[in-house]
Every structure is written in structure tokens, then in C-alpha cells.
Amino acid sequence: DTGVSQDPRHKITKRGQNVTFRCDPISEHNRLYWYRQTLGQGPEFLTYFQNEAQLEKSRLLSDRFSAERPKGSFSTLEIQRTEQGDSAMYLCASSKTSGSSEQFFGPGTRLTVL
Amino acid sequence: QKEVEQDPGPLSVPEGAIVSLNCTYSNSAFQYFMWYRQYSRKGPELLMYTYSSGNKEDGRFTAQVDKSSKYISLFIRDSQPSDSATYLCAMELDFGNEKLTFGTGTRLTIIP
Numbered sequence: 001d002t003g004v005s006q007d008p009r010h011k012i013t014k015r016g017q018n019v020t021f022r023c024d025p026i027s028e029h030n031r032l033y034w035y036r037q038t039l040g041q042g043p044e045f046l047t048y049f050q051n052e053a054q055l056e057k058s059r060l061l062s063d064r065f066s067a068e069r070p071k072g073s074f075s076t077l078e079i080q081r082t083e084q085g086d087s088a089m090y091l092c093a094s095s096k097t098s099g100s101s102e103q104f105f106g107p108g109t110r111l112t113v114l
Numbered sequence: 115q116k117e118v119e120q121d122p123g124p125l126s127v128p129e130g131a132i133v134s135l136n137c138t139y140s141n142s143a144f145q146y147f148m149w150y151r152q153y154s155r156k157g158p159e160l161l162m163y164t165y166s167s168g169n170k171e172d173g174r175f176t177a178q179v180d181k182s183s184k185y186i187s188l189f190i191r192d193s194q195p196s197d198s199a200t201y202l203c204a205m206e207l208d209f210g211n212e213k214l215t216f217g218t219g220t221r222l223t224i225i226p
Contacts, residue, residue: 031212041218091158
């Protein structure tokens with residue numbers, strides 16, 4: 001399978017705990033994006049990387065959120081001191097730098113904060 | 115007011131019907147327009163991708179963009195039960211500004 005992969009697919013945690021998600025983009029894609037999707041809503045942009053550089057962060061990405069892409073390949077999204085409002089599907093997408101912006105999404109990590 | 119508005123539905127139609135899904139938007143700077151299909155508890159899958167105004171056809175799917183009206187549509191002909199999913203419109207400002215702005219999604223059910 002050469003698509004975008006995410007791990008874990010599901011995460012249940014207690015309020016106040018830290019969680020980390022991983023995304024592996026399509027191998028030739030140098031752009032990587034994180035989105036958050038709550039029930040009944042479309043995905044909302046969180047942040048994006050070109051190679052290892054984090055180029056934009058949404059105001060949705062509070063200080064408790066941090067994302068990294070250390071070698072320009074996979075990326076991690078960490079949420080510290082989780083809150084119930086963090087419960088959502090966290091989606092990763094990737095694209096090429098080639099004049100189009102077709103973003104291909106992974107299956108998502110569903111986070112439930114109890 | 116959201117930048118992108120989409121009727122959340124739900125929308126139920128009989129198999130074989132023509133389906134029309136629509137989005138309106140407020141930011142005239144949007145240049146790229148996409149339609150994604152999302153099955154329950156899965157990630158969105160890109161269906162159609164268009165630049166600026168005009169029509170684009172791919173099999174049973176046709177995407178239309180009318181920038182003067184800030185209105186985009188997706189038509190599905192000869193709808194099948196496998197088309198049952200949530201359809202999301204998405205837009206991008208311009209090349210180099212990469213984040214997508216999504217509508218809320220329309221939940222579509224095709225009744226056999």
C-alpha cells in the first residue's frame with residue numbers, strides 16, 4: 001500500500017494525559033498536512049510542512065499541540081494535557097510540490113478523551 | 115459566517131437518480147476547488163479537482179465551478195448504493211497557499 005498511513009487508528013486516553021500520533025506520507029510527497037475533524041464537520045487545517053520546515057500553523061493549534069517532521073519524511077503530532085474538547089479525528093495528508101495541490105489523506109487517528 | 119457553506123443534508127435518493135451537491139463560498143480569492151468523498155470513519159478521498167471556473171467530467175461525476183457566483187457543484191449520474199458517503203467540498207486560495215478550507219460535508223444515501 002503506497003498511500004498515507006497513520007498510527008494509531010484509535011486512541012482512548014484520560015484527560016490530562018499526553019498523546020502522540022504518527023503520519024507516514026506517500027514517499028515522493030514533500031508536503032505534509034495535519035487537519036482535525038469533529039463529528040458532523042469538515043476537516044479544519046492545523047499545520048503543514050514542506051520537507052522538515054513547518055510553514056504554517058493555525059490558531060487552532062494551541063500551545064498544547066506540537067508537530068514535527070524531523071527528517072522530512074514521517075511526522076508526529078503531540079497533544080499535551082489532553083482535554084475532552086480534543087476528541088476528534090486527526091487527519092494527515094500529503095502532496096507533491098509540482099504546481100498542483102492535490103492532497104491525499106490518510107485514514108485518520110480517532111482520539112477519544114475521557 | 116463560515117468561508118465555505120455546504121448543506122449538511124442528509125440527502126436520500128433512489129438508485130439511478132442524478133444527485134446534485136453544492137457549496138457556496140465568500141472568499142473570491144479561492145482558485146482551486148475539490149470534491150472529496152468520505153466513508154464512515156475513513157479519511158477523505160479526492161474525487162475531482164478543478165482550477166478556476168468551468169466544468170470537469172470524470173465518468174459519472176461532473177464538477178462545475180462558477181466563480182462569478184461563488185458557487186460550485188458536483189453532479190453524480192446513475193447513482194449507485196456504493197456512492198453513499200459524505201461529500202466534502204474543499205477550496206484553496208492560490209498556488210503556494212496550501213491549506214484547504216472545507217465545507218461541513220453532505221451526507222448522501224442512495225437507496226437500492
